[in-house]
Amino acid sequence: MPSVPLSETVASLIPRARAELAELVAYASVADERVFPRSECEKAAAWVADALRQEGFQDVALLDTPDGTQSVYGLLPGPAGAPTVLLYAHYDVQPPLDEAAWLSPPFELTERDGRWYGRGAADCKGGLLMHLTALRALREHGGAPVTVKVIVEGSEEQGTGGLERYAEAHPDLLTADAIVIGDAGNFRVGMPTVTSSLRGMVLMEVRVATLEGNLHSGQFGGAAPDALGALIQMLASLRDATGATTIDGIDASGEWSGLAYPEDDFRRDAKVLDGVELVGGGTLSDRLWARPSVTVLGIDAPPVVGATPSVQATAGALVSLRVPPGFDAGRTAEALSAHLKAAAPWGARVETTQRGSGQPFRADTGSPAYSAMADAMREAYGEELAIAGQGGSIPLCNTLATLYPEAEILLIGLSEPEAQIHAVNESVSPEELERLSLAEALFLTHYAASKSA
Structure with missing residues (x-):
């Protein structure tokens, strides 16, 4: 095992993550043949499968799901008796919308003002690179202390339910003690956050x-x-x-009792024009996460x-x-x-x-996995973990919660407000990628220790 800290190992892997993210962003993997050819999704899926094989994953497979798309699965065995953790991301992306409004080509990863721009950079190809970077760092420190399953979906943005239906028909495939959904985001850059609810x-x-x-x-x-x-x-x-x-x-009339979202912050994050009022009533958190x-x-x-x-x-x-x-x-x-x-x-x-x-989703934030993630985030960020809601939807979450009611589900990711996911000029913060990759590696270590205690 190397004598360097895990944080330094993660930092050394970020240039590789950037190069690979550039390769993956280059695929216009919009899961809608009316917009882009299906071959772009197929190329992205093949790239993900090859990446998993290179990391030593077994049983790597392209899963043909009922909606006509492909998801990618792989298994990385851990020590005997270790818990199993499922890591999720998706390689399909939103259409680029008005390409003329992009300051750089949407399917060409471009560095500008300290961020990497490109469709899917944060949502959610960057999430896959977060998983891979965490696992690579652990490999240089003796290997992952848990059995790892990875599932990378091909139709999350379309809401067509392909992976949900496949999981229901193959319930043993994605069984796990804990599930990390890498498709959420910090409340803002530098503020470690897990998402406890999804609309x-x-x-x-x-x-x-x-x-x-x-x-x-x-x-x-x-x-x-x-x-x-x-x-x-x-x-x-x-x-x-x-x-x-x-x-x-x-x-x-729902109300949110957790993290508050100040109106000035929201207006800035949403880029609301001066003089234009926000809509609805109640607190911002009520409107975004509870109504x-x-x-x-x-x-x-x-x-x-x-x-x-x-x-x-x-x-x-x-x-x-x-x-x-x-x-x-x-x-x-x-x-x-x-x-x-x-x-x-x-x-x-x-x-x-x-x-x-x-379906909407609500997580159990009192589980041992959340304690392990709180410790990991504290070490990676030097800040206490915040718990927020998210207005977006990840349909698979409720399916997994139904299939595996004992599994602990956590949502983290790179889609903080500055990422502008689903909009033009989507980007990812390389600092967030580094810190979240470190946090995930630490989480896997802490979670394995908590299950063996």
Whole structure:
């Protein structure tokens, strides 16, 4: 075993992590063939499989999941009688959105102002490199003291449930004593944080039809029912005057009792324009982590450029609804569908189609694994561990909690606010990658010791 501290070993591995992250970011692994070719995801999955084999993982496999994507699995045996820890990340990414708004190419890792920019750099290809760096550091210090399973998903961003369905059909595959989900983030850079709750998600497509075809707005406007106008009224009914979500049958009065999110910090993190008010009521933490939140993700309507003077016969939208722990995604979807149909004016014909969903999640923060992580974070950061919620969804969490009720689930990761995940110019902090890789290595060591005590 080397005489250098574990922290120095981790630091020495960061240049390799950067080079490999650049390779992985170069794959435009958006799990939507309408946007990017499937071959990009397949190349990314093959890269992950090769990386696991190079680290000595056994039983490395590309798992064909029911939604048509691939997840990557590997097993690294530990000492006899050691606990098993499952490490999770995903290699699929969000589309780059407006590529012209990126200051550097989205699929080319670029260093700028002390951060590494590229789609997936933080969410969640960087999470995979965090896992690999922690394991490599431990290997130079005698090896991982636990049995390690790694699962890297290929469709997390799409919410299509491929890995959840695969895990349910193969319940022995991902069994573990503790599960580290590397797809969350610190409350801010340098503040070690675990995420204790996730909001669930429903994706609902709504279609409105009022006419057999478009009509001249001068000849028929004023009496002909406008499908786009109907859709706008329906979408407006999802919020009250303050902007708070108001959907019939869905309680929006939850309160958060943990970490507070100061409004000034939120305005800065979210880059809210001067003079623009925040929406909703209650504390920021209530709104983000304890209450439902509706967002209109897209609208099918004629663009401004090239629009004609027409009454629209049809229109559509994709609506996202996030719900906190305590809600059921299935019943929430039914309530959203019923609300939209009831809100349709003029007898407009409405069809709703659920496009994705994920159940909310709440962790047990009093478990031994959380104590081990608190010790590890304290050593890596020199700060006490904070516990926060997260407004996003990781559908697999609830599936794992259901399949393995005795497993301890922790959520950490690189998606702190400055990372701007899902937006243009996504980036990762190399300092966070280094400290979290060290924290994960220390966690595996402390957790193994706690289970053998």
